[in-house]
Amino acid sequence: MDKQTVTIYDVAREAAVSMATVSRVVNGNPNVKPATRQKVLDVIDQLDYRPNAVARGLASKKTTTIGVVIPDLTNSYFSELARGIDDVALMYKYNIILASSDENHDKELQVVDNLTAKQVDGIIFMGNQISDELRESLDRAHAPIVLAGSVDEQRQLPSVNIDYVAAVTDAMNRLIQRGNKRIAFVTGSMDESINHDYRLKGYQQALSSARLNYDAGLVFQTDYSYRAGYALAQALQDVKATAAYVGDDELAAGVLNGLTDAGVDVPADFEVITSNDTRFTEITRPRMSSITQPLYDIGAVSMRLLTKLMNNEEIGERTVVLPYGLKKRQSTK
Structure with missing residues (x-):
């Protein structure tokens, strides 16, 4: 037919x-x-x-339309990536359809199917979990896909990231060098590969190198919100933690303010280091030390990689790893 x-x-x-x-x-x-x-x-x-x-x-x-799937429009991390995507799309004269999945797995599948129905020429996916159902949905799109700031532990899908394992190991080493022995690991769901296969691995590697025991009681999984972080203050004191690595800046702001309101002196009695270096790091008091990521560049490079895939251009590396750093502010000694 x-x-x-x-x-x-x-x-x-x-x-x-x-x-x-x-x-x-x-x-x-x-x-x-x-x-x-x-x-x-x-x-x-x-x-x-x-x-x-x-x-x-x-x-x-070509309809030259790109679908961009974003888990949370209000999260500075994703909106900064989206800015990089948008600028490069504009440069190459692509239209963007921005679709929010509200960190909801079923909605994510629906959003991808919607973009497929709209005949997009390519998809940039920002999300923290690549499930088998999602892989099937992305396959059905018959369009190139690039993950931006998202990981594929099976390394099947092209992606642009930093080395999350190394970044968390470095952040942890900073806390360990200051004499912290009970360091909490606070992040989103362990069902998410970025937390389970990357960040937790960095956390465990740093402990192991310093000959510190891994204690599952120091691992906290919650949602990426200020409210969730604030609610953890008491639990962090109960497990006698003296520092925390936190996987999201808004979550870290909650942890920091929760501890401060509970009378804990940050950084004298408790140190906090966060992950994404978004504006949240600057609006807390004390300001937060953080892993730094080239967020705008992750978005821009993802979009450029997608244009190459859509035009069947030669690409060197399907997994692009950009450099990260550590920024010392007042939440660490």
């Missing part, structure tokens, strides 16, 4: 569902049984159906 002539009617007939159901699947409407959605998506794949007339007309030309 010529793909230019495949209609929604053909998909409905092949999948033995109504046209309304096909329409719901194409538009990412959640009110479709998973088995039915899968059946329709398989038929769409098989027939190579282009969901809308405009996109069909442009099947031979």
Whole structure:
């Protein structure tokens, strides 16, 4: 069947569902049984159906539209990456569709399917977890994908990052050199590869080199919010920690203020080092020491890598690792 002539009617007939159901699947409407959605998506794949007339007309030309999936629009880390992506996209005259997944796995799948239905030419994905379902969704997009500030432990998808293991090891060494022996590890869910396979590994490596025992009681997983960090102050005192490495700046600001309000003197009695060097590090008192990342560059390099993939240009390295640093401020001695 010529793909230019495949209609929604053909998909409905092949999948033995109504046209309304096909329409719901194409538009990412959640009110479709998973088995039915899968059946329709398989038929769409098989027939190579282009969901809308405009996109069909442009099947031979490029619509030059990029889908950018962002987990949290309010998180400075992701918005700084998005700025780098946007500037390079503008330079190459690509349109951007920015879609927020609200750190919700089901919404993430829906957002990727929506972008696929909109016939985007490429996708930049910022998220903390690449599940098998997400890999399938990204595969169905039939478009190049680049991960920005996100890791793929299977190293299948092109990505732009820093060396998170080395960065956390360095941050921990700073705290250990100041005589801290009970250092808390505070971050998001351990289901996320960036936390479990990278940051935690850096934390454990530093402890091991310093001949300090790893204590699971010092590991705290929570959500990336100020409120969550603030609520941890008491627990950190209860486990007799004297310092903390924190995986997100907003979370770290909560930890810092929670401790200060509980009468703990930072940094004299408790040191805090955070991860992303966003504006949160400057607006707390004391200001926070942090791992530094070239956030804007991670976004810009991701977008440039995507343009090369879309145009089938030669690319040297699919996993791009940019340099990081450590910035000393007042939350460490």
